[in-house]
Amino acid sequence: MVTTNHTSVSHTVFQLLGIPGLEEHHMWISVPFFISYVIALLGNSLLIFIIFTTPSLHGPMYLFLCMLAGADVVLATSTVPQALGIFWLHAGEISLDCCITQLFFIHSTFISESGILLVMAFDRYIAICYPLRYTIILTHALIGKIGVSIFLRSYGMIVPIIFLLKRLTFCKNNIIPHTYCEHIGLAKYACNDIRVNIWYGFSVLMSTVVLDVVLIFVSYVLILHAIFHMPSRDARHKALNTCGSHICIIILFYGPGIFTTLAQRFGRHIPPYIHILLANICILAPPMLNPIIYGIKTKQIQEQVVCVLFTKKKKNLV
Template sequence: MITLNQTGVSHSIFHMLGIPGLEDQHIWISIPFFISYVIALLGNSLLIFVILSRRTLHEPMYLFLCMLAGADIVISTCTVPQALAIFWFNARKISLNRCITQLFFIHSTFISESGILLVMAFDRYIAICYPLRYTTILTHALIGKVGVIIFLRSYGTIFPIIYLLKRLTFCQNNVIPHTYCVHIGLAKYACNDIRVNIWYGFSVLMSTVVLDVLLIFVSYVLILHAVFRIPSQDARHKALNTCGSHVCIIILFYGPGIFTTLTQRFGRNIPPHTHILLANVCILAPPMLNPIIYGIKTKQIQEQIVQMFLIKK
């Protein structure tokens, strides 16, 4: 893949810096990375096992949560082990194909998680606004079809990015100041015109994540409208409590991303390593905290976990 052109050499190997400016702190930074990854793996794996093994949890809300836990494992595994290899073993080299593969799974899994959060909002809308028809609307067959659509949408929209990157000639630079690869972060090192990459990436973002956020907002407006029409205060509190975990995860998933985007747009005086640390928080925090939030706030999951460990004991 090493070819000469009028600009220079086309790179097939890149060097990742990890967190530039904090190289002497990489060992210390690796500690929260490692702890977060272990918690994410154990917590989400336990959540999946409990939901799949307990028939009482084979309800739509928990099945969607199982999908979310699986996506959390994928996105954290795509990023954290490579960061730890950089921090611990100075393993900075990454091939172009491996970089493209990594960013493909990162972006597609992120869109999948956004889609799962949307259908979880729809699930809460049906449960509160149409409780008597809940089981007849959200059947297991429909849940399976929704899951297939979510993953087809994510992989289908991100797959063209492979071609858009493969057509580029990377001769500007082969040093990536980050711990993982992203689409535009890689494309900007090309000598070619990357306007197609920029516009396609923007259109994917608007048609998936931004659209999901708008639909989630509409769902909760309808949910709140229905809840405040309930005459009983206890019933209102119970209905809102069923949405508590989902709202926390929505804030946790979209919040850091929005904050990172704002800091990149307006925080011109913020050091580059701060931006990279914030980008890693977007990847690390949701997979680590999602199972903890649902484990603490969902009584049914707590009971099943306790029963499982008591039976084993």
């Protein structure tokens, strides 16, 4: 379906192709997508349930982890069902409004996760550098305000993109060689000048994700400085261990994105389907692995998971 403008025709329906070049393998590719999505949903839902129902886990670190788990569920749900529809049912048709809605949730949730990781770095800084004032500084009221600020920042930065896209006339093409919609990927099909979109997208990236990375780096410089000035070796080991899970998640979240950016910038001879697969890994890997990492490296969460599973098993036997 199309709507007419004064000078040209603007597409209101687009076709997502999935992973062009690998169409014959879509059914096999859908298997890791589906497994990753199920693990992400179950793992993050279990994590949220355990934190909410266990009073001893209502500390700042676990509340921030609960926010991260919620964002992971939204990020995975914004992309994977659409991709599975393409792989299984060839249902790649998507309206312009749905496409913009999808990219809104993808971009805003990505920024939210970046903000949560920054706050978690601040949490570790307070816990290690000011342990006696930890609970005094990070009160539940402050945590609530921080959570609201994170989501207001992410949504506030992405809302203008909706209007920047709505003003465009999409008359070049309506075939999108991807599994989901994203800002510049959609804007490039417009006949209008999209320099505003490009520069705004760049400014959003620099003022959110890139700034967060810099501040996380500064936080860990201060944390490591404090750790290596601790007199006890056991104290240093314990302090480093408390940061282990967070460092793993930081690498998992930012690592694929950095690699994808470098591949797009310097890998001109890399097949397009590789870039699409890397983009999907950026979306799929963190939601799937975050709860596993915290489950393995955090003793309190391990104990509660065992308790929940054991209790359910015992009830079933009775």
